[in-house]
Structures are given as C-alpha cells and as structure tokens.
Amino acid sequence: MSVQTGRQSEPELSFSDKELLDLALAWITLSVAFALMLAPIHRGATMGSFILMVGLSFVTVGVAFLLHELAHKVVAIEHGQIAEFRADYQMLFMAIMSALIGFLFAAPGAVYHRGRITKRENAMISLAGPITxxxxxLLFLPLMIFPNLLGTIGQMGVWINLFLAAFNMIPFGPLDGKSIYNWNKGVFALVFIPSILLAGYVVLFVGLF
Incomplete structure (x- = not known):
C-alpha cells in the first residue's frame, strides 16, 4: 500500500530506525496472524503445528510483505519522492483479531511518499506492490513440485502472494487499487481480474498448504 502526502524534499534510498522497526513489527504481526488463521491454536491446532506455521509464514509472508513495500518505496524514489514505510498499529491489532475468527484483514501500514507527482506516476507507485x-x-511456483517442507513453502508462497496482490488491488480507501483504478481502468482490470482468479483457483483447487 502507498499513500501520497504533500511535503517535498530530496529523495534518497535510506531507512530510518523508525521505519526498520515498523517493518519488523508488521512482518512479525502478519506472520503470527497468518499462522493463527491457517493453524488456529485457539481452535485445537497443536502447539507444534502453530509454531511451524509461524515459521513458514515468516518466510513466505515476510518476503511477500517486505518486497511489496520496498517496491513502493523504490518506485516512489525513482519518481523523485521522499518515501518511508509506517506501520498502522490499529490495523496490525485488527489483523490479529480478525485471524482469531478465521478471516484475515491484512493492511499493516503503507509507504507514505511526498513530492510533486502526476496521477500516472502515483498509479505506477501503487502498481509496483501488486506486480511484485x-x-x-511465479518464483515460488517451482518449489511446489518438491515434497514436504520445500513444497509447502512453495504452495504458501504462491497463495500468499496472490492473496496480497488481489487484496491490495481492491479499489477502496488507501489500498493500491484505488489510485490505479482512478488512473486507468483498463490497467486496473488487467491486474485485478487475474489476481482474483488465480488466488481463487489456488484456494479452491490446489489448497493453501
């Protein structure tokens, strides 16, 4: 997710201590939330399966989330923006709470960027996350042919990345899809529809893990 603000300064690729802390907190919280949804220890899953799922989520969700946000940041900087990730602590809490009831609302924060920018450039910044x-x-897909843990990582990596792409393309509020939809509905449909269909196919016909 990316959000434009008003101030302008000289852009550079750097990370503040606050940004690194927020990225780490969001990474850990999302991993736990996905684990609660996929191996609900509060509904009878064993401690071992829950801990394993936390580890798997940390690898798959962590890569998906981190590179999604870094893509926003890098593209924003390429367009002359000052960009920094900020976690939304209320939404992180909601992610845990929603996972406890079996539904995950994953909006852990956003890359906030500022500076002069066109509608197209803003859409390109938003598009970078879902495309990533x-x-x-696609990169996780070949791992699915392997048995046991490696295959599980591949399957989870495919599903989680498709889920995040589809979710972030929803044209609502601060999600990436809104600015893309407002800029070019054709490009929006070209990314959103395949993301939804592929995510649904994996859930219905392949399975989550």
Whole structure:
C-alpha cells in the first residue's frame, strides 16, 4: 500500500530506525496472524503445528510483505519522492483479531511518499506492490513440485502472494487499487481480474498448504 502526502524534499534510498522497526513489527504481526488463521491454536491446532506455521509464514509472508513495500518505496524514489514505510498499529491489532475468527484483514501500514507527482506516476507507485507479489508467486511456483517442507513453502508462497496482490488491488480507501483504478481502468482490470482468479483457483483447487 502507498499513500501520497504533500511535503517535498530530496529523495534518497535510506531507512530510518523508525521505519526498520515498523517493518519488523508488521512482518512479525502478519506472520503470527497468518499462522493463527491457517493453524488456529485457539481452535485445537497443536502447539507444534502453530509454531511451524509461524515459521513458514515468516518466510513466505515476510518476503511477500517486505518486497511489496520496498517496491513502493523504490518506485516512489525513482519518481523523485521522499518515501518511508509506517506501520498502522490499529490495523496490525485488527489483523490479529480478525485471524482469531478465521478471516484475515491484512493492511499493516503503507509507504507514505511526498513530492510533486502526476496521477500516472502515483498509479505506477501503487502498481509496483501488486506486480511484485505476482512475480513472487511465479518464483515460488517451482518449489511446489518438491515434497514436504520445500513444497509447502512453495504452495504458501504462491497463495500468499496472490492473496496480497488481489487484496491490495481492491479499489477502496488507501489500498493500491484505488489510485490505479482512478488512473486507468483498463490497467486496473488487467491486474485485478487475474489476481482474483488465480488466488481463487489456488484456494479452491490446489489448497493453501
């Protein structure tokens, strides 16, 4: 997710201590939330399966989330923006709470960027995140042919990246899809529809893990 603000300064690729802390907190919280949804220890899953799922989520969700946000940041900087990730602590809390009831609302924060920018450039910054997730899904795909843990990582990596791509393309509020939809509905449909269909196919016909 990316959000434009008003101030302008000289752009550079750097990370503040606050940004690194927020990225780490969001990474850990999302990993736990996905684990609660996929191996609900509060509904009878064993401690071992829950801990394993936390580890798997940390690898798959962590890569998906981190590279999604870094893609926003890098593209924003390329367009002359000052860009920094900020976690939304209320939404992180909601992610945990929603996972406890079996539904995950994953909006852990956003890359906030500022500076003069066109509608197209803003859409390109937003598009970078979901496109990164779709590419990551392709990278995880070959791992699915392997048995046991490696295959599980591949399957989870594919599903989580497709889920994040589809979710972030929803044209609502601060999600990436809104600025893309407002800029070019054709490009929006070209990314959103395949993301939804592929994510649905994996859930219905392949399975989550």
């Amino acid at each position: 997730n779709l590419l990551l899904a």
